[in-house]
Amino acid sequence: MPDSAIRPRKEFGKTIAADITHRLREEIIACSLAPGEPLRFDVLRERFGASFTTLREALTALAAEGLVDAQEQRGFRVAPVSRQDLVEVTDARVLIEVELIRRSIERGDDDWEIAVISTLHRLKRIEQRDPAHPLRDPEWKIAHRQFHQALVSACGSATLLAIRAELFDRAERYRHLSANFRPRPRDKAGEHQAIMQAAISRNADLAVQLIEAHIRSTFDNVATYAGHLLDAE
Amino acid sequence: MPDSAIRPRKEFGKTIAADITHRLREEIIACSLAPGEPLRFDVLRERFGASFTTLREALTALAAEGLVDAQEQRGFRVAPVSRQDLVEVTDARVLIEVELIRRSIERGDDDWEIAVISTLHRLKRIEQRDPAHPLRDPEWKIAHRQFHQALVSACGSATLLAIRAELFDRAERYRHLSANFRPRPRDKAGEHQAIMQAAISRNADLAVQLIEAHIRSTFDNVATYAGHLLDAE
DNA sequence: AACGGTATGATTTTCGAAAATAACGTTTTG
DNA sequence: CAAAACGTTATTTTCGAAAATCATACCGTT
Incomplete structure (x- = not known):
């Protein structure tokens, strides 16, 4: 099947937001996004190719999991370690x-x-x-x-x-x-x-x-x- | 005089999304949104006066808490009881x-x-x-x-x-x-x-x-x- | 009548522009 | 000189339109 040659942007049946959530989670766990690092939308937009609101949804989900720290009106950052x-x-x-x-x-x-x-x-x-x-x-x-x-x-x-x-x-x-x-x-x-x-x-x-x-x-x-x-x- | 002149739409320093999350949580806990009930954006938009994406963020947060059930590509519903x-x-x-x-x-x-x-x-x-x-x-x-x-x-x-x-x-x-x-x-x-x-x-x-x-x-x-x-x- | 495919409407999901807010550097004032 | 007040830039947050997806009803074929 040549379908896989054209790699779909996301898995079938999943939303982009869920996909980004998953990828962000992996990167945070692997510390390729460092603890405490600010997560700016411009950078994430570049890196993950999604829009503001889609990224926002992913970050909100990860905040509920304790991997991201949401500072209201001042954006998100990777949850610090201590x-x-x-x-x-x-x-x-x-x-x-x-x-x-x-x-x-x-x-x-x-x-x-x-x-x-x-x-x-x-x-x-x-x-x-x-x-x-x-x-x-x-x-x-x-x-x-x-x-x-x-x-x-x-x-x-x-x-x-x-x-x-x-x-x-x-x-x-x-x-x-x-x-x-x-x-x-x-x-x-x-x-x-x-x-x-x-x-x-x-x-x-x-x-x-x-x-x-x-x-x-x-x-x-x-x-x-x-x-x-x-x-x- | 319209209410909005006096009462601010949201608490100071908080995002609308966080405010909606809070209000939705209360309504779900109080069962004024019934278990299993579908949460359609048109209805929520009317009820809470926020846009699609803001509501989506709130629902995503509540899904992580187990109060909302996210069915990918098929919207959200109040988490069912059993x-x-x-x-x-x-x-x-x-x-x-x-x-x-x-x-x-x-x-x-x-x-x-x-x-x-x-x-x-x-x-x-x-x-x-x-x-x-x-x-x-x-x-x-x-x-x-x-x-x-x-x-x-x-x-x-x-x-x-x-x-x-x-x-x-x-x-x-x-x-x-x-x-x-x-x-x-x-x-x-x-x-x-x-x-x-x-x-x-x-x-x-x-x-x-x-x-x-x-x-x-x-x-x-x-x-x-x-x-x-x-x-x- | 049963089935499969297709068009249509309803609903969700995504996007980027625009508004709101914070951050920062500069000027003004005591 | 310190500190408040202002203006400017950087960044987040919100919005509604547009695209994508799903549900349903309709139609033709077997």
């Missing part, structure tokens, strides 16, 4: 993710087990291929996200899953922040494997303990290697 | 509010105690004045919200407070839904008093137990008196 915010995000993630893991282990069926195992498998494959800088690899990022998503997917609450997803995004931005300064990525492969095994064997207490350690070690990592960025602002 | 959604909201509220009460009791200082006591006092005053239909009284609603807000305000996490506030709004919509069918409002005054006393005396376990019962009794109430509305859609 030690306090990192503490809060870590803390909230532990509270919610721990609960969702418990529920998923309680309620997960065969499909859930298959999803957990297969997403981990894909993640490990990608890590074997290029173990150097996982966060630079978009495929690794997607696979990593999908593994953690799969773990909690059987919890039964779309509401809590949506909240969890927002917190995950905010945390991922901090991971990117520290990735540029970290000498070598810590060994997450072993942690992921252990979490998977605990989950599949329905050992809720162990899984919860491992997940909490996993999340908190991200905090330690960021605080160690990007601490200077957190207090500077 | 038994499942009510269960999830109740459940998530218990999880988060319980934790925040604990933290507030742990960390709350004199100002926190004063805020809890004074917001409860105002709430009781309003209830004495008109004990008939509290949910119909905007002042009661504000006072009620502020009391519950005060209880958790010392938790130390703006992130979790924002999540809590969204869940509170979504729950309040269900309260309004059942209020029209409930013969007499249950006695909340006693419950609030007991929660306050437990909090101020730093009895975390008791406060947590009372808050959970308080939240869950809202669920029971809605399920009893508005159950027919939840399954109809």
Whole structure:
């Protein structure tokens, strides 16, 4: 089909605004738009090829997610980072993710087990291929996200899953922040494997303990290697 | 003399979009915009006196809060209600509010105690004045919200407070839904008093137990008196 | 009558101009 | 000289027209 040769400006069935929201979110999480950076319409218009109002809609949506900071009558900027915010995000993630893991282990069926195992498998494959800088690899990022998503997917609450997803995004931005300064990525492969095994064997207490350690070690990592960025602002 | 000469169209320093967002949120929570009702731009334009794009921005923000349902290319509608959604909201509220009460009791200082006591006092005053239909009284609603807000305000996490506030709004919509069918409002005054006393005396376990019962009794109430509305859609 | 395609009207979505507001540098005043 | 008042520029915010998309009714064919 030669349709794909003429690349459509946006995905079928989606609005431009939703598309821009998605692209902006990615760039903010990846820190290619730096924390605190002002988001001026002239610049965004150039970069994303959309009009004022469409951009405005996207920025408003991201403001509700906590990735953008809306200053009324004075425009938007990328949400700033801070030690306090990192503490809060870590803390909230532990509270919610721990609960969702418990529920998923309680309620997960065969499909859930298959999803957990297969997403981990894909993640490990990608890590074997290029173990150097996982966060630079978009495929690794997607696979990593999908593994953690799969773990909690059987919890039964779309509401809590949506909240969890927002917190995950905010945390991922901090991971990117520290990735540029970290000498070598810590060994997450072993942690992921252990979490998977605990989950599949329905050992809720162990899984919860491992997940909490996993999340908190991200905090330690960021605080160690990007601490200077957190207090500077 | 036209109103516009005296009353400004919007609060000072706020954008029209933010103002419309606020007004729309109120109407959705109060169910004066019914759950599931389509939100057509022509109608909204008439009702709120704003243009397409300004309304669009407001609706996008509310969609992120879970009060509006965005159907791409097919407009917006008030988020539908369902038994499942009510269960999830109740459940998530218990999880988060319980934790925040604990933290507030742990960390709350004199100002926190004063805020809890004074917001409860105002709430009781309003209830004495008109004990008939509290949910119909905007002042009661504000006072009620502020009391519950005060209880958790010392938790130390703006992130979790924002999540809590969204869940509170979504729950309040269900309260309004059942209020029209409930013969007499249950006695909340006693419950609030007991929660306050437990909090101020730093009895975390008791406060947590009372808050959970308080939240869950809202669920029971809605399920009893508005159950027919939840399954109809 | 059932089905598929097409024209028509209704509705949403996007755009760039225009209005409103803030930011900044300059002048004026105490 | 500091600080207020003004004017100018930069930027955001709002608007309504125009384009894109969806829903529906109509028509011809099988």
